[in-house]
Each structure stands twice: as structure tokens, then as C-alpha cells.
Amino acid sequence: MKTAITEKNFDREIRKRVQTLEQEIPRELENDFLEKLDGIVPVLPQVQRSRFFYYGALATAASILLAILFLLLPSLHRPLPHADSQEVWVQSAQVEGQPASTIIIASQDPDCTIVWLEKINKDKGGFQ
Amino acid sequence: MARNIENLFQLRQSPAITGSTAKDQDREAFLTYLLPVKKYLFNFIRKALNFSPDADDIFQEALLKGFRYFHSFDRRKNFKTWIFTIAHNLMKDMFREKHLRHWPVSLEEAGEPAIENVCFPISVSQEVREIYAAAAHLKPRQREVFFLFYYNEFSIPEIAEITGLTRTNIKFILHQARSAVKKVLEVHE
Numbered sequence: 001m002k003t004a005i006t007e008k009n010f011d012r013e014i015r016k017r018v019q020t021l022e023q024e025i026p027r028e029l030e031n032d033f034l035e036k037l038d039g040i041v042p043v044l045p046q047v048q049r050s051r052f053f054y055y056g057a058l059a060t061a062a063s064i065l066l067a068i069l070f071l072l073l074p075s076l077h078r079p080l081p082h083a084d085s086q087e088v089w090v091q092s093a094q095v096e097g098q099p100a101s102t103i104i105i106a107s108q109d110p111d112c113t114i115v116w117l118e119k120i121n122k123d124k125g126g127f128q
Numbered sequence: 129m130a131r132n133i134e135n136l137f138q139l140r141q142s143p144a145i146t147g148s149t150a151k152d153q154d155r156e157a158f159l160t161y162l163l164p165v166k167k168y169l170f171n172f173i174r175k176a177l178n179f180s181p182d183a184d185d186i187f188q189e190a191l192l193k194g195f196r197y198f199h200s201f202d203r204r205k206n207f208k209t210w211i212f213t214i215a216h217n218l219m220k221d222m223f224r225e226k227h228l229r230h231w232p233v234s235l236e237e238a239g240e241p242a243i244e245n246v247c248f249p250i251s252v253s254q255e256v257r258e259i260y261a262a263a264a265h266l267k268p269r270q271r272e273v274f275f276l277f278y279y280n281e282f283s284i285p286e287i288a289e290i291t292g293l294t295r296t297n298i299k300f301i302l303h304q305a306r307s308a309v310k311k312v313l314e315v316h317e
Contacts, residue, residue, distance in 0.1 A: 005313055005315050006315060007310075007315060010306070010310065010315060011278075014259060014278050014309070015278045015279075015281070017255060017256045017259045018175075018256075018259055018275065018278045018279045019278075019279060020252070020253075020256050021171075021175075021248070021249075021252055021256055021260070022167070022171050023170070023171060023174065023249075024167070025166065025167060025170045025187075026184075029184055029187070029188065032188065033188050033191055033192070036188070036192055037155060037191075037192065037195055040192055040195050040196050041151075041196070042151065042154050042195065042196055042197075042198055042199055043196055043197055043199065043200070044199055045199045045200045
């Protein structure tokens with residue numbers, strides 16, 4: 001009984017008809033294949049590394065780069081200008097045109113920096 | 129006791145005792161995987177190549193290549209999909225080669241026989257022959273996807289894996305193939 005192919009039964013009918021024709025592999029072809037198989041040398045696979053290996057390598061490379069950058073950073077950094085001598089002579093210090101009463105100097109470092117000036121106490125006269 | 133039996137079994141399986149080499153074991157494993165698949169692969173290649181005489185060569189080459197690279201096959205994956213991928217690539221190479229050799233002749237004209245010249249077994253009915261005649265009008269890629277879907281019953285994701293195309297692309301090719309076959313078979317609502 002022939003079934004007509006329609007839009008509705010298309011997939012089912014095509015599948016059924018296509019699967020009807022199935023041929024056996026010819027004996028000669030199979031024997032030939034088995035003979036040739038003896039001459040084939042299997043290719044051994046290369047070592048398959050997990051993706052964590054590659055992530056680890058990437059992290060190591062990044063940390064080495066960071067370490068190099070960290071070591072080079074001080075030499076790259078521009079030094080601040082500093083005084084040539086440890087002794088600092090203050091000849092005059094003025095605040096708003098008046099002589100200063102107090103001079104505070106950062107004394108731990110030879111690079112002296114004047115950090116604060118105060119107005120002179122005129123009553124006491126000059127530096128204390 | 130169980131441990132002793134297990135050890136004995138391992139000894140019996142040992143290549144040193146049985147005399148089998150690693151290659152023999154590979155061969156046995158490969159043939160075991162191949163056994164339930166090879167008939168479907170053979171028929172698929174023949175159908176996809178429009179029953180061309182090249183189909184036998186492609187089939188044999190696919191099996192030999194499969195054995196050569198059997199070590200790279202991930203045993204957790206589907207062997208059928210893997211071996212069909214190898215066959216697909218060989219067919220693609222064959223079409224490319226023929227296309228270059230016969231340039232500017234089209235792929236269809238490059239070496240596929242006319243379906244009228246194909247000798248079907250007598251048992252094959254006319255309505256089955258009609259399907260192959262309709263499929264013969266398809267482009268090689270359409271025909272391949274058509275038979276992977278209808279003959280081998282691969283799913284869309286599996287066909288995408290075999291052919292290396294996207295699922296959307298496979299759906300589109302399948303739609304084109306269906307339309308072309310319907311047109312030849314004059315399928316109506």
C-alpha cells in the first residue's frame with residue numbers, strides 16, 4: 001500500500017523510505033580494510049594538559065612581570081630635589097613681610113624642608 | 129580471594145603473557161567501537177555521494193584514518209559522531225579536489241553519477257527510488273545534512289558537531305533540502 005507524502009507526514013515518510021535501503025559492506029572491501037589496518041601505525045597523542053596548566057602559566061608570567069616592574073620602579077621614580085648639606089642656615093625667614101619667630105625643620109632627613117613659620121613675637125624680640 | 133582472582137585476570141590480560149602488543153589491543157578496541165557503526169557509515173557515505181564509486185574509497189580511508197588517530201579520541205565522547213566527522217572531512221576534501229581539478233565545472237558535475245545509472249537492488253520500490261532521485265538534485269552539503277538527519281537520525285547539535293557548522297546554519301540547510309525534495313516530489317498540503 002503506497003502512502004502519499006504530504007506536508008504532515010513528510011518527515012516520517014522520508015525517514016522510513018530512506019532507511020529502507022541499507023546495503024551490506026562488500027566482503028572484499030572489508031577484507032581489504034583489515035589488511036590495510038595491519039600496516040597502519042597509530043599516532044600517539046601529544047600530552048594533553050588541562051586548562052589549569054595554561055592558567056597557571058599565565059598567572060606566573062603575570063607575577064614575574066609585576067615583580068620586575070616593582071624592582072624597576074624605584075629607579076624609574078624621579079628623586080625629589082634635596083639640600084646638598086646637612087647644615088641648614090636660615091638667614092632670614094619672613095611671614096607676611098614680618099620676621100618669623102619659629103622655624104620648624106624636618107630634622108630626620110638630610111633633605112631639610114621648612115615646614116612651618118610663625119610670626120615673630122615682637123615683645124620678646126627676635127628668635128628664642 | 130576476590131583480589132587473587134582479579135590479579136589472575138590481570139595476568140591473563142597481560143600482553144607479556146598473551147603475546148599481544150599495544151597495537152593489537154588498539155586494533156581490538158577500535159574494531160569493537162566500529163562494529164555497531166560501520167554499516168551506517170558505509171551507507172551514509174554512499175548515499176551522500178550519490179552512490180558514486182568513490183564512496184568505497186572514502187569509507188575505507190575514513191576507517192583507516194580513524195584507527196590512525198584513535199588515541200586522540202576521547203572515550204567519554206560519542207564514537208559515532210567522531211568517525212562521521214572524519215568521513216565528512218574526507219568527503220569535503222574530495223569535493224574540493226575535484227572542484228579544483230575540473231574547474232570551472234560545478235561540484236555536482238565533477239564526478240557524481242546520474243541517479244538513473246545507479247543500480248538499485250530489485251527489492252527497492254519505486255517510491256524509495258523517487259527519494260534518492262530527489263536527493264540527487266540537492267547540493268552536496270544539503271544532501272549530506274539531509275541523510276545525516278533522515279537516514280542516520282542525528283540530532284541538529286550532532287550534525288553541527290560533525291560538519292563544524294552552527295545549529296542555525298544546519299537548520300537552514302535542512303530547510304533548503306526539504307524544500308528542494310518537496311518540490312521534486314511535488315508534495316502538497
